Amino acid sequence: xxxxxxxxxxxxxxxxxxxxxxxxxxxxxxxxxxxxxxxxxxxxxxxxxxxxxxxxxxxxxxxxxxxxxxxxxxxxxxxxxxxxxxxxxxxxxxxxxxxxxxxxxxxxxxxxxxxxxxxxxxxxxxxxxxxxxxxxxxxxxxxxxxxxxxxxxxxxxxxxxxxxxxxxxxxxxxxxxxxxxxxxxxxxxxxxxxxxxxxxxxxxxxxxxxxxxxxxxxxxxxxxxxxxxxxxxxxxxxxxxxxxxxxxxxxxxxxxxxxxxxxxxxxxxxxxxxxxxxxxxxxxxxxxxxxxxxxxxxxxxxxxxxxxxxxxxxxxxxxxxxxxxxx
Amino acid sequence: xxxxxxxxxxxxxxxxxxxxxxxxxxxxxxxxxxxxxxxxxxxxxxxxxxxxxxxxxxxxxxxxxxxxxxxxxxxxxxxxxxxxxxxxxxxxxxxxxxxxxxxxxxxxxxxxxxxxxxxxxxxxxxxxxxxxxxxxxxxxxxxxxxxxxxxxxxxxxxxxxxxxxxxxxxxxxxxxxxxxxxxxxxxxxxxxxxxxxxxxxxxxxxxxxxxxxxxxxxxxxxxxxxxxxxxxxxxxxxxxxxxxxxxxxxxxxxxxxxxxxxxxxxxxxxxxxxxxxxxxxxxxxxxxxxxxxxxxxxxxxxxxxxxxxxxxxxxxxxxxxxxxxxx
Numbered sequence: 084x085x086x087x088x089x090x091x092x093x094x095x096x097x098x099x100x101x102x103x104x105x106x107x108x109x110x111x112x113x114x115x116x117x118x119x120x121x122x123x124x125x126x127x128x129x130x131x132x133x134x135x136x137x138x139x140x141x142x143x144x145x146x147x148x149x150x151x152x153x154x155x156x157x158x159x160x161x162x163x164x165x166x167x168x169x170x171x172x173x174x175x176x177x178x179x180x181x182x183x184x185x186x187x188x189x190x191x192x193x194x195x196x197x198x199x200x201x202x203x204x205x206x207x208x209x210x211x212x213x214x215x216x217x218x219x220x221x222x223x224x225x226x227x228x229x230x231x232x233x234x235x236x237x238x239x240x241x242x243x244x245x246x247x248x249x250x251x252x253x254x255x256x257x258x259x260x261x262x263x264x265x266x267x268x269x270x271x272x273x274x275x276x277x278x279x280x281x282x283x284x285x286x287x288x289x290x291x292x293x294x295x296x297x298x299x300x301x302x303x304x305x306x307x308x309x310x311x312x313x314x315x316x317x318x319x320x321x322x323x324x325x326x327x328x329x330x331x332x333x334x335x336x337x338x339x340x341x342x343x344x345x346x347x348x349x350x351x352x353x354x355x356x357x358x359x360x361x362x363x364x365x366x367x368x369x370x371x372x373x374x375x376x377x378x379x380x381x382x383x384x385x386x387x388x389x390x391x392x393x394x395x396x397x398x399x400x401x402x403x404x405x406x407x408x409x410x
Numbered sequence: 411x412x413x414x415x416x417x418x419x420x421x422x423x424x425x426x427x428x429x430x431x432x433x434x435x436x437x438x439x440x441x442x443x444x445x446x447x448x449x450x451x452x453x454x455x456x457x458x459x460x461x462x463x464x465x466x467x468x469x470x471x472x473x474x475x476x477x478x479x480x481x482x483x484x485x486x487x488x489x490x491x492x493x494x495x496x497x498x499x500x501x502x503x504x505x506x507x508x509x510x511x512x513x514x515x516x517x518x519x520x521x522x523x524x525x526x527x528x529x530x531x532x533x534x535x536x537x538x539x540x541x542x543x544x545x546x547x548x549x550x551x552x553x554x555x556x557x558x559x560x561x562x563x564x565x566x567x568x569x570x571x572x573x574x575x576x577x578x579x580x581x582x583x584x585x586x587x588x589x590x591x592x593x594x595x596x597x598x599x600x601x602x603x604x605x606x607x608x609x610x611x612x613x614x615x616x617x618x619x620x621x622x623x624x625x626x627x628x629x630x631x632x633x634x635x636x637x638x639x640x641x642x643x644x645x646x647x648x649x650x651x652x653x654x655x656x657x658x659x660x661x662x663x664x665x666x667x668x669x670x671x672x673x674x675x676x677x678x679x680x681x682x683x684x685x686x687x688x689x690x691x692x693x694x695x696x697x698x699x700x701x702x703x704x705x706x707x708x709x710x711x712x713x714x715x716x717x718x719x720x721x722x723x724x725x726x727x728x729x730x731x732x733x734x735x736x737x
Contacts, residue, residue, distance in 0.1 A: 139604065142612075216652055260612070262612075269653070269656070273656045277466065283466060283656075283657075284655065284656025284657050285469075285587070285589075285612070285654065285655045285656055286612070287656065291653060294649050294652055294653070295645075295649070296645040296648045296649055296671055296675070298674070302678060303648065303671075303674050303675045303678045305648060305649065305652050312653070318622075318623040319623075321630065321632060322622070322623055322632065325543055325621055325632050326618060326621070327612065327654060328611065328612045329596070329600045329610075329612055330610075330611050330612065344623055344630070347625070347630050348623070348630045351629060351630045
């Protein structure tokens with residue numbers, strides 16, 4: 084469907100204003116962004132409308148980092164991995180002289196980052212394998228309950244975007260199934276996503292390592308192996324949608340070029356569809372970054388938004404509130 | 411939970427009889443099997459009961475071949491692949507002299523089978539890759555609408571077990587999410603599973619090939635590649651449950667030793683749980699096979715059923731009706 088985020092006519096706007104419950108998406112400012120979302124959801128859920136989508140096909144996919152929760156000053160999963168390395172260090176005296184662990188333990192993130200993907204992969208593999216899935220699940224939950232964000236001092240699972248939580252609820256209230264489709268690790272997201280977003284584990288698609296089924300001392304466990312299973316990023320996102328969801332989304336939201344293929348795949352549907360990009364424009368309440376940032380790099384998405392009719396959400400003006408803890 | 415399929419006391423039975431709607435599981439004969447299922451579902455869904463399971467954790471996993479639909483005289487997906495080879499043959503004159511295609515086209519299944527796993531993999535790869543996911547989806551739907559079972563003359567999607575469809579509905583009516591966890595191909599099951607079982611694509615876990623995202627003539631497509639992605643069988647089933655569902659099942663049903671690990675994994679839970687095995691005992695209405703069959707081989711499951719307290723469902727006596735088309 085084209086025109087899903089075109090400026091509305093006065094008549095349309097008046098109708099939506101009259102129809103909608105005044106508490107719909109309360110953290111969204113009145114304006115084109117909010118209205119185009121409500122317009123699309125209304126059109127796709129009203130029987131008889133030419134854009135009507137049956138409940139079974141109402142699939143909505145959301146990136147996580149920078150789309151549902153913050154991702155600065157570093158991906159939260161990396162902050163988790165660093166904290167795990169620190170916690171594991173006493174059992175690994177060899178790390179005192181071995182990179183990238185040495186630099187990491189000395190707080191020298193510049194040297195860690197200079198190690199590139201290889202160094203990051205080593206850190207992730209070391210902290211995300213060598214235990215059972217149950218043990219890892221507990222480690223994530225414990226970390227989430229204690230670790231805090233360096234800028235806000237809030238727990239990481241409080242760093243979720245209130246307007247997006249409202250959007251997830253609004254879509255579900257209208258018969259949409261909401262999925263996370265993230266480059267982040269699925270075992271890292273599932274332990275807290277249900278509480279934070281109302282999204283159950285089986286609706287979380289993400290990157291993963293291989294696991295192995297074993298019976299240890301008569302007890303069946305799943306061991307996390309130091310081997311990549313699937314990378315759910317860039318061209319991997321439509322692949323992940325196919326492999327894990329099996330239906331093309333009707334509604335897709337992202338914030339970086341890692342979401343480009345997923346948005347493009349959604350927009351190629353012959354059925355009604357809606358694509359949106361969260362643009363980080365608020366350096367005061369959150370962070371402002373796009374074309375020049377390595378985290379959440381957004382360039383192609385901005386360049387092609389008009390071509391694909393993607394809604395660009397301006398966090399600074401479109402969101403009255405970003406985090407629920409804001410005054 | 412132990413004791414979920416123990417013979418009930420008179421008092422318990424009387425209570426269930428009084429409580430239950432008389433139309434519950436109508437194709438199941440009155441007896442221990444039916445009553446133990448109803449007992450378990452009642453106990454896990456009644457708030458205040460010591461075996462109560464919150465709605466969010468009510469995960470039920472079902473094998474497909476031989477558990478939800480028939481699998482004799484050959485896996486239906488193999489029948490599909492054979493029909494596809496025949497349909498593709500005019501474009502492949504080289505198959506007239508190349509095994510396993512030559513034997514298959516000549517109807518010589520003995521020679522095909524003598525080629526073992528390698529021959530079967532060749533047949534599956536040839537028919538399950540080299541097209542887009544949308545094209546494959548259409549091929550499966552077309553085949554399902556036309557091909558018929560050699561014994562009953564019914565379409566394959568009519569060969570579903572009526573008592574299991576009732577069980578799926580009953581579980582869902584009690585807040586359970588129902589999943590397929592099958593060794594069969596996920597792209598083969600999803601096009602018809604929603605209609606046949608009420609199970610949407612994103613609740614179907616199965617074996618899969620790799621897919622690749624490409625933009626062809628400006629149109630984004632997913633190409634099916636001749637490369638295995640995941641085999642959802644035996645020890646792969648608990649792995650698949652973890653990767654795709656992310657929660658340990660409370661209720662699990664299978665029929666062959668391919669389901670043993672999944673049943674064992676479920677039974678190791680500290681939460682209430684129920685495991686059942688469909689035993690093919692009816693040579694008249696369906697097929698009778700277990701320890702000596704290569705299709706649906708069941709040996710370890712029968713040997714260890716008592717140890718794990720798995721319910722053995724005797725198709726001949728426990729099911730009043732097997733297929734909905736029976737008179």
